[in-house]
Amino acid sequence: MLMNRMETVLVNSPPRRWLQRYEARVLTALGGRTPGARVAELGCGSGYGTRLILDEFGAARVDAVDLDPAMISRARHRLRRHTGRAHLARGSATDLRSAFHDVGGGQNGTYDAVFDFAIIHHIPNWREALDEVARVLKPGGRFFFDEVTATALARPTYQVLFDHPSEDRFTAGEFLHELSRHGLDVGERWRTRIGGDYLLGVATRQ
Numbered sequence: 390m391l392m393n394r395m396e397t398v399l400v401n402s403p404p405r406r407w408l409q410r411y412e413a414r415v416l417t418a419l420g421g422r423t424p425g426a427r428v429a430e431l432g433c434g435s436g437y438g439t440r441l442i443l444d445e446f447g448a449a450r451v452d453a454v455d456l457d458p459a460m461i462s463r464a465r466h467r468l469r470r471h472t473g474r475a476h477l478a479r480g481s482a483t484d485l486r487s488a489f490h491d492v493g494g495g496q497n498g499t500y501d502a503v504f505d506f507a508i509i510h511h512i513p514n515w516r517e518a519l520d521e522v523a524r525v526l527k528p529g530g531r532f533f534f535d536e537v538t539a540t541a542l543a544r545p546t547y548q549v550l551f552d553h554p555s556e557d558r559f560t561a562g563e564f565l566h567e568l569s570r571h572g573l574d575v576g577e578r579w580r581t582r583i584g585g586d587y588l589l590g591v592a593t594r595q
């Protein structure tokens with residue numbers, strides 16, 4: 390589901406970039422860096438997270454997808470100096486084979502890591518995105534996630550300011566349960582923030 394105007398403005402703002410640097414530090418503390426890795430990024434937005442994955446996590450290459458063509462254009466501009474290391478595609482996180490078909494990405498067991506910076510809660514059938522994460526990760530590959538839970542989405546600020554799917558949202562516990570059902574082992578490598586509103590963690594593909 391696409392973001393509304395208010396969320397688009399916020400996601401493209403300096404405070405979001407500051408927050409995303411903080412999230413990247415938490416994820417690194419929980420799951421380490423990804424030097425030399427081939428990575429898929431779900432819902433890359435304006436590409437700031439893609440740049441962090443390349444420059445801070447040390448990935449060799451990122452295949453990034455977003456539903457919104459305007460965000461893909463922004464990401465292309467942001468990553469213009471990373472030619473050959475970032476492939477940006479318009480498509481859905483629920484069908485990575487189609488999104489990355491032109492670069493041979495999105496096949497079973499292609500990636501060393503998958504990143505989700507605050508996007509799966511935008512997907513109505515969010516379990517299908519986890520199907521894809523589990524399918525495209527190599528055994529031992531890592532899933533880095535930073536999610537907005539049903540607890541946050543029920544708050545008046547979220548209800549008034551933003552548009553999200555209204556049904557079947559997940560709590561932190563439900564998301565963690567679904568990871569383990571998909572063979573994504575998170576163990577103790579997860580944290581919540583602000584009373585369960587936000588969930589960050591790193592799971593390993595069994």
Ligand SMILES: C[S@@+](CC[C@H](N)C(=O)[O-])C[C@H]1O[C@@H](n2cnc3c(N)ncnc32)[C@H](O)[C@@H]1O
Pocket residue numbers: 390391392400405409431432433434435438454455456457460480481482483506507508511512
């Ligand atoms: C809250 S923004 C997060 C953007 C960026 N990852 C960040 O952390 O700033 C959610 C993004 O997910 C994208 N999105 C929503 N549904 C999607 C889907 N099914 N597949 C891929 N991207 C999707 C939106 O277009 C938007 O860019």
